[in-house]
Amino acid sequence: MTLEALPDLLARARAGGYAVGYFEAWDLDSLEVMAGVAERMRSPAIVGFGGLSADGAWLDAGGIRRSALVARDVAESLSVPCVALLNEVSRVEQAEAGLDAGYNAAMLHTQGLSFDASAEVVAELVVAAHRRGAGAEGEIGEMPEEHAGVRRSGAEHLTTPEEAVAFVERTGVDCLAVAAGNAHFVVSGDRPPLRLERLAEITGAVSVPLVLHGGSGLPEHQVREAIAAGVAKVNVGTRLRQRFATAMAQLACEVGEGSDFNELVGSRKPGDMVRRALVPVADEVERLTAVLMSDGRA
């Protein structure tokens, strides 16, 4: 199937009262798993890779282009509507490289920039994306981050409806990620609740669908309430990487002298370590797809 446009996919989600998950992949195998769950559950999908945790030198040395080829090919192989997203790269040129190579949506990482600096660079992204017939996501507000269990909360700034309106007007983004108590890289249940009333206020003020980053640690009932308050896309990354790494650590203990290394590594057969470690990832993506209520909507 040809790729779906990001605004169309999210407009249908808003109208249907569900959200589409962006379950961030990190390699070919994980991308195939995210796409496979969407196909099995008949869910619209947003597949892709992100620049936030990736090595910048690798991204610039061809990593973006190669990831685009993989994401586009997998996305087009699906029979459900699918967007191929290059998430959170740091520069417009990187987004352009990705869009030229096959992604049909992109987002910049603008956390830490002032409103004006962010609006300027995101407006550039929107022009670059729309010129190519692609979509662009923007973000305003400061989300806290957690690294290895340590919360960095100093930078938190909840998005206000006023700045959301001004940001959408100045940039022309197709969807807007906001800070409303959500946080990056949190997988523990120990976190403050989402500010749902703030999400509803922003939804009432802007014309584009809202996006929630930091979906990894959010309880189910809050995700459902956020969708009711106008969220049409939820990003989940850290929790999936946690599932994968934990499974790999257990599987590594089974490796010994008698192991069939050709089956273990790269065979894509049932004994493939990476494939086995992706089983709990697929389970989690299935669970989250049901929470987002996007199953059966394709």
Ligand SMILES: [Zn+2]
């Ligand atoms: Zn994010």
